[in-house]
Amino acid sequence: MAELGRAALVVCLGLSAYALLAGVLAARHGRRRLALSARNAVVASFLAALVASGVLLAALLGRDFSNSYVASYTSTKLPFQYTVSAFWGGQEGSLLFWLLVLTGYSAFAVLLNRRHEDVIAWTVPVLAAVQLFFSLLLVAVASPFATQPPPLEGRGLNPSLQNPYMAAHPPFLYLGFVGLTVPFAFAVGALLARRGDELWIVLTRRWTLAAWTFLGVGQLLGAKWAYEEIGWGGYYGWDPVENAALMPWLAATAYLHSVMVQEKKGMLKVWNVSLVTLAFALSLFGTFLTRSGVVNSIHSFTQSSIGSWFLGFIVLVVVFSIGLILRRLPLLRARTRLESPVSREAAFLYNNLLLVALTLTILWGVVFPLVSEAARGEAVTVGRPYYNFFLRVFGLPLLLLMGLGPLVAWRRASLRSLARALAWPGAAAIATGALLVALGAGSYVPGLVAYTFSAFVLASIAVEVVKGTQARRAVSGAGWGQALVELVGRNRRRYGGYVVHAAVVLLAIGVASSSGYQTVREGRLRPGQSLAVGGYELRYQGLTRRWVENRREDRVLVAASRDGKEVALLRPGKNRYPVEAFFSTEVAIRTDWLTGEDLYVVADQIDADGTVYLKVFVMPLVSLIWLSGAVFVAGSLLAMWPDRREARRLAQRYVQPGALARA
Amino acid sequence: MTDVDLGSLIGGALLAAAAVVLVAFPFLREPDLPPERDTLAHLTPLERRRLELAERRDRALAALKELELDHRAGKISDEDYRFLVGPLRQEAAAALRALEAEAGLGRKAGVPAAR
Numbered sequence: 001m002a003e004l005g006r007a008a009l010v011v012c013l014g015l016s017a018y019a020l021l022a023g024v025l026a027a028r029h030g031r032r033r034l035a036l037s038a039r040n041a042v043v044a045s046f047l048a049a050l051v052a053s054g055v056l057l058a059a060l061l062g063r064d065f066s067n068s069y070v071a072s073y074t075s076t077k078l079p080f081q082y083t084v085s086a087f088w089g090g091q092e093g094s095l096l097f098w099l100l101v102l103t104g105y106s107a108f109a110v111l112l113n114r115r116h117e118d119v120i121a122w123t124v125p126v127l128a129a130v131q132l133f134f135s136l137l138l139v140a141v142a143s144p145f146a147t148q149p150p151p152l153e154g155r156g157l158n159p160s161l162q163n164p165y166m167a168a169h170p171p172f173l174y175l176g177f178v179g180l181t182v183p184f185a186f187a188v189g190a191l192l193a194r195r196g197d198e199l200w201i202v203l204t205r206r207w208t209l210a211a212w213t214f215l216g217v218g219q220l221l222g223a224k225w226a227y228e229e230i231g232w233g234g235y236y237g238w239d240p241v242e243n244a245a246l247m248p249w250l251a252a253t254a255y256l257h258s259v260m261v262q263e264k265k266g267m268l269k270v271w272n273v274s275l276v277t278l279a280f281a282l283s284l285f286g287t288f289l290t291r292s293g294v295v296n297s298i299h300s301f302t303q304s305s306i307g308s309w310f311l312g313f314i315v316l317v318v319v320f321s322i323g324l325i326l327r328r329l330p331l332l333r334a335r336t337r338l339e340s341p342v343s344r345e346a347a348f349l350y351n352n353l354l355l356v357a358l359t360l361t362i363l364w365g366v367v368f369p370l371v372s373e374a375a376r377g378e379a380v381t382v383g384r385p386y387y388n389f390f391l392r393v394f395g396l397p398l399l400l401l402m403g404l405g406p407l408v409a410w411r412r413a414s415l416r417s418l419a420r421a422l423a424w425p426g427a428a429a430i431a432t433g434a435l436l437v438a439l440g441a442g443s444y445v446p447g448l449v450a451y452t453f454s455a456f457v458l459a460s461i462a463v464e465v466v467k468g469t470q471a472r473r474a475v476s477g478a479g480w481g482q483a484l485v486e487l488v489g490r491n492r493r494r495y496g497g498y499v500v501h502a503a504v505v506l507l508a509i510g511v512a513s514s515s516g517y518q519t520v521r522e523g524r525l526r527p528g529q530s531l532a533v534g535g536y537e538l539r540y541q542g543l544t545r546r547w548v549e550n551r552r553e554d555r556v557l558v559a560a561s562r563d564g565k566e567v568a569l570l571r572p573g574k575n576r577y578p579v580e581a582f583f584s585t586e587v588a589i590r591t592d593w594l595t596g597e598d599l600y601v602v603a604d605q606i607d608a609d610g611t612v613y614l615k616v617f618v619m620p621l622v623s624l625i626w627l628s629g630a631v632f633v634a635g636s637l638l639a640m641w642p643d644r645r646e647a648r649r650l651a652q653r654y655v656q657p658g659a660l661a662r663a
Numbered sequence: 664m665t666d667v668d669l670g671s672l673i674g675g676a677l678l679a680a681a682a683v684v685l686v687a688f689p690f691l692r693e694p695d696l697p698p699e700r701d702t703l704a705h706l707t708p709l710e711r712r713r714l715e716l717a718e719r720r721d722r723a724l725a726a727l728k729e730l731e732l733d734h735r736a737g738k739i740s741d742e743d744y745r746f747l748v749g750p751l752r753q754e755a756a757a758a759l760r761a762l763e764a765e766a767g768l769g770r771k772a773g774v775p776a777a778r
Contacts (some may be wrong), residue, residue, distance in 0.1 A: 037688070414742060
């Protein structure tokens with residue numbers, strides 16, 4: 001069946017090339033049938049990518065080792081779920097997954113918005129150009145359908161990837177990365193169609209939010225994987241590949257805020273197109289980092305030659321976008337100006353500057369080893385202190401702005417009314433800070449500041465919700481519950497945004513607590529010996545060994561007790577994967593859901609005589625990080641939820657081009 | 664040639680044929696479309712102007728709605744409210760008047776008004 005897969009990819013390549021060429025010709029010369037034909041080519045390319053993906057999946061599930069990719073990433077002993085996730089476990093498969101998601105997004109985006117003919121006519125070739133790049137890579141450089149004489153057994157999947165979080169992490173990231181293509185393509189399509197209005201923003205609002213949500217969830221899944229699988233007691237190590245996903249997310253976050261300024265005030269048009277381009281270019285850069293093997297990373301499982309292709313394409317995208325924005329500057333000129341530095345739009349602007357500064361700082365940290373190697377022949381890496389420093393410098397003011405922004409009115413706010421709005425949240429923040437100092441949390445100043453600012457943000461959200469509900473009650477005469485539902489239902493984007501802010505606060509508290517106030521202890525133990533750490537006593541009871549599916553599991557039995565009462569029997573240990581010739585460290589975690597604290601135990605070494613070397617972490621409030629993911633998704637869904645009244649209003653505003661002339 | 668190869672060959676040919684039909688469909692459906700009807704719809708200058716005014720109107724109305732909500736919620740002082748509400752109302756009224764005027768021009772030219 002490999003031939004069918006190859007044929008489907010060639011068909012996809014041909015269709016993408018046709019959609020690009022026919023699309024440009026149709027849009028330039030205003031030919032409707034040719035534009036429709038180009039659009040259909042994009043839809044057909046999705047079908048071709050589906051066929052190619054189906055062929056690869058069938059080969060994986062059928063353990064067809066005559067397919068080199070299947071033999072490289074599966075084995076007869078690999079469990080079913082990881083055989084499926086091997087689809088995106090290797091370079092060729094992940095590129096095919098990129099293409100599948102891209103063509104799927106493209107097909108739906110152009111079909112759903114087909115009535116805006118003039119913009120879609122130019123959006124189609126932009127999407128097709130990105131499709132062309134990926135299908136060319138798959139046909140000419142990294143085919144997942146290369147064949148070989150079948151070996152008796154495959155090499156299996158890297159055991160680090162045999163984790164449920166890692167099975168889900170890449171698809172979420174790719175859904176996010178690829179999703180950023182849609183706003184980029186529509187922004188460029190609108191500029192090529194000489195449309196300076198907000199249609200492209202309206203058409204891509206939910207696409208952008210969805211991509212941003214997928215990217216955020218994908219990163220949290222990756223963090224959870226690192227926390228459980230790598231066994232170093234952390235969840236984010238400022239690894240280049242982790243940063244590769246963070247950067248487009250930060251750029252998209254900046255865009256989601258600044259786009260509101262354009263919608264409310266007609267300002268920042270150039271900035272918004274630039275941010276969308278930056279987010280898309282960074283998503284390509286992220287894929288390049290993950291897949292090229294150009295940087296050393298625990299998340300990068302490949303070394304390959306596709307790096308130069310990616311770099312060339314990224315340069316092309318950036319140069320083309322900058323050139324187009326410069327050519328369309330007169331179309332993007334704002335007619336209004338910032339009225340006051342104390343206003344909601346100014347707060348969004350400060351937020352954007354901080355987010356972009358943080359993004360570029362991280363980018364510099366990621367590329368610095370490459371730059372230093374090119375300049376001095378020696379790769380110099382920047383470590384965690386660099387990133388942590390800038391996270392505090394830009395992140396803490398961002399946290400504060402998250403609380404300030406909603407309290408400031410659009411256009412202008414007098415200092416007197418601002419002071420009044422700040423009263424409750426400010427008092428809550430000061431009280432929280434004072435209480436924490438009294439409780440002895442002042443030893444870690446960034447953590448104390450993060451807690452204080454978090455209290456400020458949560459209090460400002462609470463004040464917003466209470467006052468808004470009160471105002472709604474005054475108008476509708478409804479009870480508190482009904483008024484709150486009405487308030488949120490009528491302002492979904494605003495309150496969805498507040499829920500996301502609450503998620504970021506949970507994340508900030510979780511990160512500050514677990515990194516700044518953690519307790520760590522290590523020790524070599526014989527059976528029957530104990531280790532005391534952070535109020536727990538851990539007693540080493542003995543070893544167990546068993547075979548499960550494709551691995552041998554060696555476990556250290558550790559009874560954890562607190563205040564003399566046993567709270568858990570933990571089983572940290574090591575797994576041995578004979579097919580893959582690999583050992584992995586398996587941590588044991590006991591979560592106290594009431595306090596949000598984790599007891600995290602790593603068996604660093606298991607000696608033949610039964611002696612073990614344990615490393616134990618007590619991490620306060622770390623569970624808030626994972627909880628923030630659920631709150632983040634809830635907030636995003638609320639902000640994305642369709643609003644019929646708004647949809648009607650926008651449909652009336654953005655009539656089909658030429659509709660008035662035809663009427 | 665093995666069965667598998669034949670299956671791939673047939674599958675690939677079917678896929679290519681389906682793609683060609685889909686791509687050619689706009690031409691197959693309207694084979695004799697005269698060139699003057701085979702044109703992409705673009706915003707007319709009148710539509711472009713109306714859209715610009717509608718965006719201005721909606722922006723001002725949305726800002727007014729938000730201002731009212733924030734004022735009722737006590738987030739905006741009376742003084743700030745008085746300072747902001749006037750220009751916003753003027754902006755909304757100006758956009759509405761301009762839209763009406765455009766609609767009048769459109770009616771004269773036989774084009775219906777935008778909502």
